[in-house]
Amino acid sequence: MRRASLLFAWMLGQGLAGFVNATEAPLAQSSQLDHILLWGRSIDQVSGIMAVKLGFQVLPGRDPNGVANRFVRMPDRSYMELLGITRPHPKLDPGMDADQAVLHGGPGARMFGLRSPSLDQMRAYLQAQGFKPTPMFSASPNDPDGAGPSKPPRWRLFAFDTQPLSSGFFVIDYPPDGIKPHPAMDDRVAREHPNGAREVSAFWLLSADADAQRKQFERMGFTGSVAIRMPQVGARGYCVPVGSKRIYALQPEGAGAAADALRSGGPQVFGVSIGVEDLGLAKRRVERGYETTLDDYHGLLGESFLAPTESDLGLMMEFHAATTANAACG
The missing domain is CATH 3.10.180.10 (2,3-Dihydroxybiphenyl 1,2-Dioxygenase, domain 1)
Structure with missing residues (x-):
C-alpha cells in the first residue's frame, strides 16, 4: 500500500512538474x-x-x-x-x-x-x-x-x-x-502589391527608455536582444527577436526624426520595415507618388530607403530588399 502511495505521489509530482515547465517555457x-x-x-x-x-x-x-x-x-x-x-x-x-x-x-x-x-x-x-x-x-x-x-x-x-x-x-x-x-x-491576389511588398519585417517602438523596454521583453520571454543604432532617424536601442522577425525598441540619440516624434507624440509605434521583391522598383514608385528623389542607405536589413510618410501617416516606413534569411537580429 505504501509503495502504491509513493508511486502515485511520484506520478502526481511528475505531472505538476510538467505543468510548471510548460507554463514557464518561453514561447x-x-x-x-x-x-x-x-x-x-x-x-x-x-x-x-x-x-x-x-x-x-x-x-x-x-x-x-x-x-x-x-x-x-x-x-x-x-x-x-x-x-x-x-x-x-x-x-x-x-x-x-x-x-x-x-x-x-x-x-x-x-x-x-x-x-x-x-x-x-x-x-x-x-x-x-x-x-x-x-x-x-x-x-x-x-x-x-x-x-x-x-x-x-x-x-x-x-x-x-x-x-x-x-x-x-x-x-x-x-x-x-x-x-x-x-x-x-x-487569397493570393489579395496579397499581391504593385510595389512588390512581401512582408512586414519589423515594428519600431519609440520611447524615452529603450533599455526598460528591452527588460520588459525579456520578462515576457523575448530574449537575445542586440544593441543597434539607426542614424538615419537619430535613434539607438535594441533589436528584439520575435520568431524570424524583429521589434526595434528605440529611443532618440541626439537631434533627428526620433527626437521630434517623441517630443510631439510621446511613446508610439514609430515605424515599420517592409520587405519588397525589387527595391529599385519600390523606390521608383514611392518617388513618383511623392514627386521627390529619395536616398538609399545601408540599414539593419541591408540596402534600404525611407518613404517620406511622417506627416501623412504619422510613422516612418522603411523599404528593404526581402530576404529568406531566418536570423531575426543577426
Whole structure:
C-alpha cells in the first residue's frame, strides 16, 4: 500500500512538474509579428496614401460603429490595419479609445499585435511572470467575415489591463486556413502589391527608455536582444527577436526624426520595415507618388530607403530588399 502511495505521489509530482515547465517555457520562438493599427485623418486619406503614394493594394473592410477599417495584407500573413473615424461620437473599443486619447483624430500608430499559435499557454506564462493579461476575447459567432456559429471564431486575442510596454500590445491567433472556404486564387491576389511588398519585417517602438523596454521583453520571454543604432532617424536601442522577425525598441540619440516624434507624440509605434521583391522598383514608385528623389542607405536589413510618410501617416516606413534569411537580429 505504501509503495502504491509513493508511486502515485511520484506520478502526481511528475505531472505538476510538467505543468510548471510548460507554463514557464518561453514561447517567443513560436510567435510572429501580426499587425499594427494605423490611424489616418480619415479612412480615405490613409487608404489613398498607401495605394497611390506607396504602391500597396488596399483591401476593403467594414464600418460597424463609426470606425472604418481596411487592410494591407502580405504574403507571409503579416499586415497593416488602416483605421479612420467616419462619424461623430463613434463607438470605440478600449484600445481605440486609448489611441484616440493621444492622436486626437490625427494619423499614427500606438498599438501592435503579435501572433501566437499557443495563445492560452502564452497568456498563462505572462500571468505567471506578473503581467496582467485580460480575459480572452474572440470574434462574434455571427461575425459576417467568419465561417458561422458552428466553426471556430475568426480570431481570439488577449490584451493587458496594465500595458507592459510603452505602446499598446496584444496577442492574437486565427483558426487554420481553410475553415471558411474561399478560392486560393482570391487569397493570393489579395496579397499581391504593385510595389512588390512581401512582408512586414519589423515594428519600431519609440520611447524615452529603450533599455526598460528591452527588460520588459525579456520578462515576457523575448530574449537575445542586440544593441543597434539607426542614424538615419537619430535613434539607438535594441533589436528584439520575435520568431524570424524583429521589434526595434528605440529611443532618440541626439537631434533627428526620433527626437521630434517623441517630443510631439510621446511613446508610439514609430515605424515599420517592409520587405519588397525589387527595391529599385519600390523606390521608383514611392518617388513618383511623392514627386521627390529619395536616398538609399545601408540599414539593419541591408540596402534600404525611407518613404517620406511622417506627416501623412504619422510613422516612418522603411523599404528593404526581402530576404529568406531566418536570423531575426543577426
